[in-house]
Amino acid sequence: MRAKILTILCCFISLHAKEFLYPVGYHSEQDTFFIMYQKTSTHLELWEWDPKTEYAQQVLLSRYSPAGFTMLPDHSGFSFIDNGMLKVKQPLKRSPRTIEYNAPLYNVEQVHWITSHTCYASGKYCDYFGIFHIDWDGCVQPLVWQDGCDYLYPQKIGTDLFFVKRSHEGDYSVAYTSYSMKRPQDDFSDSMLLYLENQPIIHEALPFETPIAFLKMVSDREGFVISYPEKLLQKNPAVPFNYYRLYRSDEGGWSKERLFSFTIPTALLVGADRLYESILPLLPYSCQAGIYFVDSSETSFLALYHFDPSSGIAKRIAEKNNQHFFGVQLYAHGVIYGGSMSGQIEMAEGVQMSLGTLS
Numbered sequence: 001m002r003a004k005i006l007t008i009l010c011c012f013i014s015l016h017a018k019e020f021l022y023p024v025g026y027h028s029e030q031d032t033f034f035i036m037y038q039k040t041s042t043h044l045e046l047w048e049w050d051p052k053t054e055y056a057q058q059v060l061l062s063r064y065s066p067a068g069f070t071m072l073p074d075h076s077g078f079s080f081i082d083n084g085m086l087k088v089k090q091p092l093k094r095s096p097r098t099i100e101y102n103a104p105l106y107n108v109e110q111v112h113w114i115t116s117h118t119c120y121a122s123g124k125y126c127d128y129f130g131i132f133h134i135d136w137d138g139c140v141q142p143l144v145w146q147d148g149c150d151y152l153y154p155q156k157i158g159t160d161l162f163f164v165k166r167s168h169e170g171d172y173s174v175a176y177t178s179y180s181m182k183r184p185q186d187d188f189s190d191s192m193l194l195y196l197e198n199q200p201i202i203h204e205a206l207p208f209e210t211p212i213a214f215l216k217m218v219s220d221r222e223g224f225v226i227s228y229p230e231k232l233l234q235k236n237p238a239v240p241f242n243y244y245r246l247y248r249s250d251e252g253g254w255s256k257e258r259l260f261s262f263t264i265p266t267a268l269l270v271g272a273d274r275l276y277e278s279i280l281p282l283l284p285y286s287c288q289a290g291i292y293f294v295d296s297s298e299t300s301f302l303a304l305y306h307f308d309p310s311s312g313i314a315k316r317i318a319e320k321n322n323q324h325f326f327g328v329q330l331y332a333h334g335v336i337y338g339g340s341m342s343g344q345i346e347m348a349e350g351v352q353m354s355l356g357t358l359s
Contacts, residue, residue: 019037019038019040020036020038020275022326022339023035023329023336023337023338024281024327025078026329031052031332032049033048033051034047034078036327041272041276042276043276044065044276044277045060045062046058046060046064046069046080059089060080060096064082065082065083065276066080067080067082067276067277067280068080068110068277068280070112070113071113072088072113073114074115076091076116077091077093079111079113084107085098085099086108086111087099088136099138101138102140102186102187102188103132103188105123106123108123108124109122110122110153110154111134112154114156116136117135117136118133118134118136120132120133120143120154120156122151122152122154126147128147128150129150129166130144130151131144140188140191141181141184141185141195142191142195143161144161144177144200145192148167148168149168150165151163151166152164152166152213153213153214153215154215155215157217157220160220161176161177161178162174162215162223163175163176164212164215165202170230171207172208172210172212173205173206174212174215174225174246175202175204175205182198205246205254206246206254206256208227208256210227210228210242211229211230212227212244213225213226213228214226216286220248224246224286224291225244225246226242226243226283226284228240228242232266232269234270237265237266238265238297239265239266240261241261241262241263241264242258242260242261243258243259243284243291244256244259245257259307259309259312260307260314262284263295264279265296265301265302268324281326282326284307287330289330290308290309291307292337293307293314298316299319301320301322301323301324301325302324302325302339303319303325304316304318304325304326323340325337325338
């Protein structure tokens with residue numbers, strides 16, 4: 001499979017500012033990409049790019065900072081998180097729709113759409129993270145919540161709901177339960193009361209001795225998760241991570257194996273040059289062709305690697321001195337990715353982008 005790098009052709013360049021440009025989604029029906037342009041460490045812009053014409057146009061007004069881009073299942077639009085609010089943008093609508101929750105829910109993140117009008121996500125309620133079912137009209141129903149525990153990074157597989165459990169003592173584990181919906185209630189307090197009276201059984205699959213995050217299940221028998229240090233020290237030049245495969249035996253027991261490790265420059269996570277979406281665009285990307293990930297352990301910048309699960313070998317496939325690569329996306333013709341730009345970009349409507357090719 002050929003890998004392709006996303007580049008931009010532009011005449012207005014300043015050598016003083018650091019900016020980032022990376023793909024976040026692919027519209028398979030229209031063969032277009034959604035590109036995140038980080039103008040500053042506190043502002044994002046979302047653009048749509050057509051590889052046939054090589055032209056891009058901004059799809060949201062600049063007043064929005066659209067983190068956590070997610071396509072709707074039927075490709076009728078996309079969602080994003082803007083200053084803590086979940087919003088949905090449809091092509092024929094001038095402005096995005098704000099999903100106003102009927103619950104005191106905040107810090108909603110990693111939204112997963114089941115249909116074009118229903119989704120689930122992790123969010124905070126009464127100081128603890130839980131997992132909630134949310135519909136188009138903002139009706140919120142608790143799926144997993146408990147005083148004294150955090151439930152994060154949900155993954156729905158069939159009728160099962162997998163997630164990361166963090167106890168009050170700081171212990172981490174991968175757990176799962178059934179994705180059971182209670183009778184819808186007009187008032188969230190009534191929904192929570194009904195949930196507390198009939199709490200689901202939670203099955204502990206795998207404990208971890210270190211913090212874990214960004215669980216990704218590919219089936220009810222296999223998944224991946226990242227482990228990271230308990231403390232992020234800004235004085236350290238890079239942060240180490242480990243990537244684990246989780247798998248279930250025929251007897252029903254769960255095991256884990258570490259596939260590879262990678263490091264991320266601390267400056268991309270904290271400080272003036274940090275990514276607005278933090279580690280989100282830097283996460284490993286798993287697909288049928290293997291696992292793509294970025295790593296700075298052998299260089300002073302993020303290079304792109306490919307891990308072959310069958311051989312257990314990781315190979316560096318793309319690098320450029322003093323430029324970070326990340327934001328891998330798979331599409332019909334290969335793999336594209338973006339990263340840091342060498343200078344400031346003057347983005348304007350109809351700006352021309354092109355794809356360079358690497359063997």
